[in-house]
Every structure is written in structure tokens, then in C-alpha cells.
Amino acid sequence: MFETIKQKVADGQRITDAEALALFESNDLLAIGELAAEANRLKNDDRVFFNVNRHINYGNLCVNRCKFCAFSKEKGEPGEYTLAMKDVRQKAAEAAAAGATEIHIVGGLHPDLPFDFYLQMMRTIKDVSVDLHIKAFTAVEIDYFAKLAGLTIPQVIEELKAAGLDSLPGGGAEILGQKVRDKICPEKISGARWLEVTEMVHNAGLKSNATMLFGHLEEYQDRVEHLHLIRELQDRTGGFQTFIPLAFQPDNTRVPGAKGVGGVDALKTLAISRLYLDNFQHVKAYWVMLGLKIAQTSLCFGVNDLDGTVVEEKIGHDAGADSPQAMAKNGIIELIRKAGRTPVERDTLYNPLKAY
Numbered sequence: 001m002f003e004t005i006k007q008k009v010a011d012g013q014r015i016t017d018a019e020a021l022a023l024f025e026s027n028d029l030l031a032i033g034e035l036a037a038e039a040n041r042l043k044n045d046d047r048v049f050f051n052v053n054r055h056i057n058y059g060n061l062c063v064n065r066c067k068f069c070a071f072s073k074e075k076g077e078p079g080e081y082t083l084a085m086k087d088v089r090q091k092a093a094e095a096a097a098a099g100a101t102e103i104h105i106v107g108g109l110h111p112d113l114p115f116d117f118y119l120q121m122m123r124t125i126k127d128v129s130v131d132l133h134i135k136a137f138t139a140v141e142i143d144y145f146a147k148l149a150g151l152t153i154p155q156v157i158e159e160l161k162a163a164g165l166d167s168l169p170g171g172g173a174e175i176l177g178q179k180v181r182d183k184i185c186p187e188k189i190s191g192a193r194w195l196e197v198t199e200m201v202h203n204a205g206l207k208s209n210a211t212m213l214f215g216h217l218e219e220y221q222d223r224v225e226h227l228h229l230i231r232e233l234q235d236r237t238g239g240f241q242t243f244i245p246l247a248f249q250p251d252n253t254r255v256p257g258a259k260g261v262g263g264v265d266a267l268k269t270l271a272i273s274r275l276y277l278d279n280f281q282h283v284k285a286y287w288v289m290l291g292l293k294i295a296q297t298s299l300c301f302g303v304n305d306l307d308g309t310v311v312e313e314k315i316g317h318d319a320g321a322d323s324p325q326a327m328a329k330n331g332i333i334e335l336i337r338k339a340g341r342t343p344v345e346r347d348t349l350y351n352p353l354k355a356y
Helices: 002-011 017-025 029-044 085-097 115-128 139-149 153-163 178-184 191-203 220-237 263-276 292-300 329-338
Strands: 047-051 053-056 102-105 133-136 165-168 207-214 240-247 305-308 342-346 352-355
Touching (some): 002 029, 053 085, 115 153, 139 191, 191 207, 220 240, 240 263
Parallel strands (some): 133 165, 207 240
């Protein structure tokens, strides 16, 4: 099997679902990593990308109470919050002053905020600096806004674009197969709907990322199905920039029997994602959920992006992530250099800004 896949990588051929499943079932982590490293080298040489960004989680009230989520709250529950617009402005101003090129925004499906709040939030950030790229809202939030405002998905996207939205982060995909979705987030839109909304986003000219939440109740075949659906959509639209496997954090969540993610599983999943997603240029190790050491090691397992400086991440940390909430730019550069790779600062659309 490994020789067959090695030849496919060299020839630029696509691996099959059966081969991806066999890789997941294999215990030869180093062989898988070697294949993924070569696939990444052919696409990206030794460059590892990062950006200077700032997360703004504008509120944690949510009409969905997904079992896997430790972030969402109900009205009146201890810890619930909604940022005032002046707070959004202040955080954006702090980000701009720190040299950030991106604001990353995700929140819950707020029960009370009107659609105009989100438009105003975009305008407020752009008022601080037109140079701040706004990467905001999952397909789940876009679908919710359409219901909230009585608009079609394309209409919602156009209004958000006009207000300043530049791209989407790609969350809410979790595991796209409905069998798993029914167990961990039955309240959330279906996997089919996530793909449908995302396709409309791409058709409207916006780029997005794609994610996969792994390490809870899913089996290997569920991960392969997820990758298959993502790869198919990328074939149609070319709108995905990077794939981000998100390691499930079990603390403070309500998923009975959830496995959590060990280092071997994390590295294997990142590597197989690189091998399977031949139509993706980038695979990202989200250090917030993986931890710094696994994220750094993943650079030898097919990964070529470490996200960014982040600042004040709440969603993963509410679920027990023990990574820092922010990392200095110099810290990311050093992490990449110590892995023997070349750090490259990028903007959100992967335009290189500076190599170090």
C-alpha cells in the first residue's frame, strides 16, 4: 500500500477512499508522515505560513446547545456575554496597533441580536482600518442570518460583503456525515446544508477554509467520508484555501464516551488529510487545540500552516485547551525555524508578506 501511495504522490495522482481508510487503520505513523511530508514538499517546499491575527468571539449566547460545545451559554447562565460595539471597536483597534492583518470572528447563534448588528460589526471594524481583513461567520451562522432577516443565502452574503466581510473561517462542519451529527449536534444544520451554504459562499466570490472536528464519537470511515465531501466541493468551486483538522477538547462538554485526541492520532489525521486533499494547497495545524509541541511536530507530517498569533481565543479554551491564548509573532517564527522550516508571514488569502 505504501509503495502504491508513494508512487501516486510522485505522479500527482489522487488516493482513494479505501487507501485513506487503510492509512487511518495503519499503525506505521512514520511511514504515513514521510508520505505526507513529501506531498507537502511538492506543493509548498519548506515554507510554513503564519499570520498576525486577532480573534473576536462577539458573544456566547446560542439557540443551539451542541453537546460537543463548551463555549455556548443560555441567557442568564453564569459566564454568558455579548460584546458591545465599543468593545468590538477597541479590540479591532488593538489588533491594528499590534500589526494584525486579520480579524477572525465567530460567535453563537444569538437569540436576540438583529441581522443589522452583524453588518454594523463589519462596518465598525473597517472604520478602524480598511486594511483589516475580516474573516468571519461559519456556514451555520450564515444560514441563521438568512432565517433571521428573511433573506436568501446569496442576499445575506452580498449584504455582509458590502459591509466588509472578506472571507469565512470554515467552522461548523464538525463531521459532515449525518449519523455522527445526530449524536453530537442534532440542533445544527445538516452536513448537506453546510456544503450547500459553503458552495454559495464560494460562488459569491468569497474564499473560505474547511474544518473537521475529530476525536469524539466518529470512526475512521466518518473522517474519510468527511474528507471525500470536502474534496468533491473543492473540485467544483476551488473556494477552499486551507483544511484545518480540529482536535476535539472534551472538558466541559456533554458527549458521553468521547475519546479525545492523542498525539499519534492528531499527527496521523493531519498527515492523511494532506495526502487525501490533493486539491488543497494548504493544511493547517491549529496550535490552540493541538498544543504547541504537536503543532510543531506536525510540520514534519505534511502541515504547512500554523495559523497565527490569535489573541484571546475562547472556544477551544472553554473546552479545556491548555495552550496559550496568544502567541507572539517571534514565538511562531522560532517554532517554525526550530522545525527546520522557513517561516513566511502571509495575509489571509495566502499572499506572502515576508519570509524570515
